[in-house]
Amino acid sequence: MTHRLFEEKHHASLYQRYRFIPPDAVKELVLQYLDKKKGQPHMLAVDLGCGTGQNTRLLAPHFQQVVGIDISECQLEEARAVPGLPNITYRVGAAEELPFADGSVDLLTAASAAHWFHPERFLKEAGRILRPRGCMALLGYTDNLGIHYGSCGDRLSRIYTEMREFLSPYTSSQVAVANSRLQELFDSIPFPDKERVEGIEVKNQMSVRNLMGFIESFSYYQAYLRAQPEAARAFLQKTQARFLEEMGASSPDTVMEVQLKYFCVLACKPH
Numbered sequence: 514m515t516h517r518l519f520e521e522k523h524h525a526s527l528y529q530r531y532r533f534i535p536p537d538a539v540k541e542l543v544l545q546y547l548d549k550k551k552g553q554p555h556m557l558a559v560d561l562g563c564g565t566g567q568n569t570r571l572l573a574p575h576f577q578q579v580v581g582i583d584i585s586e587c588q589l590e591e592a593r594a595v596p597g598l599p600n601i602t603y604r605v606g607a608a609e610e611l612p613f614a615d616g617s618v619d620l621l622t623a624a625s626a627a628h629w630f631h632p633e634r635f636l637k638e639a640g641r642i643l644r645p646r647g648c649m650a651l652l653g654y655t656d657n658l659g660i661h662y663g664s665c666g667d668r669l670s671r672i673y674t675e676m677r678e679f680l681s682p683y684t685s686s687q688v689a690v691a692n693s694r695l696q697e698l699f700d701s702i703p704f705p706d707k708e709r710v711e712g713i714e715v716k717n718q719m720s721v722r723n724l725m726g727f728i729e730s731f732s733y734y735q736a737y738l739r740a741q742p743e744a745a746r747a748f749l750q751k752t753q754a755r756f757l758e759e760m761g762a763s764s765p766d767t768v769m770e771v772q773l774k775y776f777c778v779l780a781c782k783p784h
């Protein structure tokens with residue numbers, strides 16, 4: 514089954530505005546892994562489920578060519594509208610059926626996306642298109658954010674947890690796959706040379722307004738919005754009001770610290 518939860522224009526534009534860019538620590542981890550396992554030159558990187566291209570653009574300076582692939586044309590339209598290096602192209606496609614020749618890809622990445630792929634079909638394609646010693650990097654973060662502002666961080670994190678619990682009836686089972694840090698997918702990777710790095714902590718300064726935009730971009734908030742548009746909008750406003758009240762702030766531009774934990778599944782195709 515293909516998950517098509519990211520197709521609407523408004524949803525894609527939320528992605529472009531509010532989703533996190535993978536941190537340097539994760540980018541370096543991936544590039545150093547590729548250097549160590551395969552060595553230079555790095556010709557072709559393919560970023561699967563590229564969405565609006567946050568991770569695709571990070572890879573561009575390090576490869577001769579980078580291709581971002583997504584099943585959602587709306588996401589790709591947003592990606593193409595962002596200035597980037599000329600060696601990037603974006604193509605519609607599915608992670609389970611990729612338009613690349615056998616043994617042609619140096620690095621295959623998926624940022625916050627691999628939990629949506631069909632595991633066996635994706636891994637078969639990955640094994641086909643990677644060069645010998647080519648690498649796969651499946652990165653993401655779990656959705657238990659830590660929020661800090663003055664002395665009320667615990668209470669803000671609690672509001673966030675309650676928000677997630679409230680939206681749980683709208684949450685796809687694939688979100689649990691991401692929160693498991695892709696455990697089953699990791700176990701199914703047929704390459705013996707594989708590892709999973711976890712708990713890479715990243716702190717972002719962000720306004721309450723941007724946190725609300727981030728929440729709005731979640732597939733499960735969008736599912737709630739489709740089911741109950743008025744209630745969903747009111748819920749978002751109420752959640753923002755709860756954050757501000759707890760912080761003793763009136764402006765949604767007030768900045769808080771949001772802490773995320775990234776993980777990265779790394780694997781190298783044998784010779």
Ligand SMILES: C[S@@+](CC[C@H](N)C(=O)[O-])C[C@H]1O[C@@H](n2cnc3c(N)ncnc32)[C@H](O)[C@@H]1O
Nearest residue numbers: 519532562563564583584585607608624626629
């Ligand atoms: C949570 S978003 C992540 C987007 C981006 N990589 C990021 O880091 O913000 C997941 C993306 O995967 C795409 N997607 C889902 N299933 C896919 C599949 N089978 N093949 C290719 N893309 C897929 C969705 O359209 C969506 O843009």
